Amino acid sequence: MITIKDVAREAGVHPSVVSRVLNKDVTLKIKKETRERILITVEELGYVPNHSARNLKRNETMMIGMIIPDFSNPVYSSIIHGAENKAAEECYNLLVYSKDQKGIGNNYFSHLIEGRIDGLLIAVSEFEDKDIKELAELDKPFILVNRFVEGIENHVVLDDETAGYMAAKHLMELGHTNIAHITGPFEIGTGFNRYKGFKNGIEDAGIELKAEYIRKSAYTIQSGYDEMNQLLKLEEPPTAVFAANIMISLGAMRAVQEKGHEIPNDISIIGIHDVAFAPVLNPPLTTIRMPLYEMGEAAVKKLVENIKGKSSNKDMEGIMIEGGELIVRDSTKEFIPE
Amino acid sequence: MITIKDVAREAGVHPSVVSRVLNKDVTLKIKKETRERILITVEELGYVPNHSARNLKRNETMMIGMIIPDFSNPVYSSIIHGAENKAAEECYNLLVYSKDQKGIGNNYFSHLIEGRIDGLLIAVSEFEDKDIKELAELDKPFILVNRFVEGIENHVVLDDETAGYMAAKHLMELGHTNIAHITGPFEIGTGFNRYKGFKNGIEDAGIELKAEYIRKSAYTIQSGYDEMNQLLKLEEPPTAVFAANIMISLGAMRAVQEKGHEIPNDISIIGIHDVAFAPVLNPPLTTIRMPLYEMGEAAVKKLVENIKGKSSNKDMEGIMIEGGELIVRDSTKEFIPE
DNA sequence: TTGTATGCGTTATCAC
DNA sequence: GTGATAACGCATACAA
Numbered sequence: 119m120i121t122i123k124d125v126a127r128e129a130g131v132h133p134s135v136v137s138r139v140l141n142k143d144v145t146l147k148i149k150k151e152t153r154e155r156i157l158i159t160v161e162e163l164g165y166v167p168n169h170s171a172r173n174l175k176r177n178e179t180m181m182i183g184m185i186i187p188d189f190s191n192p193v194y195s196s197i198i199h200g201a202e203n204k205a206a207e208e209c210y211n212l213l214v215y216s217k218d219q220k221g222i223g224n225n226y227f228s229h230l231i232e233g234r235i236d237g238l239l240i241a242v243s244e245f246e247d248k249d250i251k252e253l254a255e256l257d258k259p260f261i262l263v264n265r266f267v268e269g270i271e272n273h274v275v276l277d278d279e280t281a282g283y284m285a286a287k288h289l290m291e292l293g294h295t296n297i298a299h300i301t302g303p304f305e306i307g308t309g310f311n312r313y314k315g316f317k318n319g320i321e322d323a324g325i326e327l328k329a330e331y332i333r334k335s336a337y338t339i340q341s342g343y344d345e346m347n348q349l350l351k352l353e354e355p356p357t358a359v360f361a362a363n364i365m366i367s368l369g370a371m372r373a374v375q376e377k378g379h380e381i382p383n384d385i386s387i388i389g390i391h392d393v394a395f396a397p398v399l400n401p402p403l404t405t406i407r408m409p410l411y412e413m414g415e416a417a418v419k420k421l422v423e424n425i426k427g428k429s430s431n432k433d434m435e436g437i438m439i440e441g442g443e444l445i446v447r448d449s450t451k452e453f454i455p456e
Numbered sequence: 457m458i459t460i461k462d463v464a465r466e467a468g469v470h471p472s473v474v475s476r477v478l479n480k481d482v483t484l485k486i487k488k489e490t491r492e493r494i495l496i497t498v499e500e501l502g503y504v505p506n507h508s509a510r511n512l513k514r515n516e517t518m519m520i521g522m523i524i525p526d527f528s529n530p531v532y533s534s535i536i537h538g539a540e541n542k543a544a545e546e547c548y549n550l551l552v553y554s555k556d557q558k559g560i561g562n563n564y565f566s567h568l569i570e571g572r573i574d575g576l577l578i579a580v581s582e583f584e585d586k587d588i589k590e591l592a593e594l595d596k597p598f599i600l601v602n603r604f605v606e607g608i609e610n611h612v613v614l615d616d617e618t619a620g621y622m623a624a625k626h627l628m629e630l631g632h633t634n635i636a637h638i639t640g641p642f643e644i645g646t647g648f649n650r651y652k653g654f655k656n657g658i659e660d661a662g663i664e665l666k667a668e669y670i671r672k673s674a675y676t677i678q679s680g681y682d683e684m685n686q687l688l689k690l691e692e693p694p695t696a697v698f699a700a701n702i703m704i705s706l707g708a709m710r711a712v713q714e715k716g717h718e719i720p721n722d723i724s725i726i727g728i729h730d731v732a733f734a735p736v737l738n739p740p741l742t743t744i745r746m747p748l749y750e751m752g753e754a755a756v757k758k759l760v761e762n763i764k765g766k767s768s769n770k771d772m773e774g775i776m777i778e779g780g781e782l783i784v785r786d787s788t789k790e791f792i793p794e
Numbered sequence: 795t796t797g798t799a800t801g802c803g804t805t806a807t808c809a810c
Numbered sequence: 811g812t813g814a815t816a817a818c819g820c821a822t823a824c825a826a
Contacts, residue, residue: 132813169570170511171803190533198527213551232507372736398710400738509819
């Protein structure tokens with residue numbers, strides 16, 4: 119292992135000088151010759167500062183952690199992408215791990231407490247509120263992404279309510295009146311807010327919202343499939359369905375098609391989250407594109423501010439990223455009465 | 457920040473004793489009383505050892521890095537999952553980042569060189585061979601996952617050749633003879649090996665492999681879509697297509713359906729990689745399930761051995777995980793002559 | 795069984 | 811401009 123001492127010896131200077139050169143102190147009180155000699159030696163020896171030693175001294179890692187539920191959920195890839203790019207811009211590294219990967223003491227946040235990372239993005243909805251509140255006590259920088267917890271203001275979320283409203287509006291504009299909604303879990307902000315927006319949309323149009331058309335579901339393919347099957351069993355099945363996320367959409371589409379119905383001729387389906395494969399589904403899925411990438415960016419931006427002490431978890435205001443966009447494809451179609 | 461000194465003072469002992477208690481030296485030459493008192497104090501103060509300090513001393517981070525091409529590729533989620541679980545079993549943390557996230561000096565491997573991680577899994581096929589070889593010179597533990605580089609033996613790969621063979625066999629058993637293959641890039645081991653297996657399968661059956669039925673593609677939806685369209689333009693289009701991975705499958709399915717053909721009635725399609733949404737595609741996709749999870753596990757297992765010095769990059773033999781499994785769904789069907 | 799001393803590699807604060 | 815020194819928090823060899 120090449121250390122700063124090796125470089126110093128080779129260049130004929132004291133280690134502290136090497137350190138100063140490499141850390142580009144604005145006050146560059148260093149002779150050009152020595153600076154260049156050192157830089158060349160660094161290059162020659164392939165010296166790279168030891169991360170742990172530097173961190174121990176500076177007490178910062180320039181690393182940001184991000185916990186996600188699991189890597190198979192395509193929704194997170196956009197958030198991560200935005201977060202990674204923003205982090206790079208701010209000279210931080212983003213390290214992603216799943217919630218299944220508990221640290222020491224079965225603690226989800228041990229990386230933060232141990233000082234492996236300078237801040238944490240929490241993009242997991244399954245954590246208990248009390249865990250989050252305990253974390254908040256520690257006064258380490260963290261941001262809840264796409265999640266709302268009562269009393270915790272350091273979050274970045276999307277405008278899910280408007281998204282639900284838009285979905286309802288789209289289906290109604292196509293002439294549908296028997297519109298069902300397979301919701302996400304109400305305990306999770308996104309699930310409830312999308313439902314709220316949907317409900318408002320329907321009621322604003324003066325349409326009665328039938329209780330049997332609201333099916334609570336988990337954000338999984340299987341659950342979407344199951345709930346869609348329940349809807350199909352109704353005496354008067356819906357002619358259009360709003361699925362609360364992409365996993366539910368996939369399950370619902372499968373259920374409809376398995377029963378021999380056609381999308382969109384028999385049933386229209388609109389989903390949320392315009393993931394990469396939405397256009398190549400059969401039929402291509404009408405969705406609402408949510409600004410996931412932008413949410414990832416915003417979360418990192420705010421987190422870095424908190425890390426640098428420009429603001430803190432406690433005095434920040436929750437951030438909402440607006441701008442859902444309706445992407446009309448072939449899974450929704452005008453309702454034609456028989 | 458609570459340090460080991462705080463604990464020591466509170467418990468009325470010397471810091472070194474605290475250290476010994478926490479590091480559970482097999483030689484537990486510590487009075488039960490003191491040990492318990494210390495443990496209680498640790499609990500009370502919420503002391504957590506500082507990661508950087510410990511790392512600086514021990515020269516190990518208990519962290520494993522993993523570079524992937526991007527987070528939107530569903531194939532990687534299984535590999536990561538296996539890797540995460542195995543890492544946890546071995547008391548390591550797995551930190552995932554994308555190849556877009558270069559470190560200092562535009563170096564993909566800086567995390568390894570800086571000592572942020574003890575070893576690295578490289579699951580990216582786009583790196584230049586020379587970059588990999590440079591890394592190999594450094595003699596830091598790393599494993600190539602699902603990638604083969606000439607002269608580098610520290611890799612874990614799948615039996616892609618057999619997978620290609622199985623795909624060809626399945627389609628031929630259904631009576632197809634006009635079978636096309638949209639391949640992956642030949643520069644990447646997987647692409648070429650799947651092609652090789654496919655070719656052998658076809659030729660073993662005494663069927664002539666038509667040159668126009670082999671379409672080289674990138675592992676993307678768009679490329680799969682484009683190449684499938686080329687196949688459809690042929691005078692005698694294939695009745696069955698083997699798509700070299702899931703992205704190509706998605707693109708190919710879309711192209712077929714957009715032209716008004718039916719899967720599998722007009723054209724059968726078989727893909728590789730049984731991702732989570734394969735069963736809910738329309739039609740559900742016949743695939744070959746590759747042991748991605750197991751590959752992730754095996755890669756970590758081997759990497760940890762290298763880290764612990766039981767073996768090294770250079771003296772290890774390449775590992776191949778066998779066991780592709782044909783999952784027949786509705787996208788392939790018996791060929792019925794007109 | 796516990797305390798003392800030392801050093802991991804780096805940077806910040808001195809003095810020269 | 812540069813060199814010397816101390817300290818970050820921890821673990822370990824050695825002394826007691």
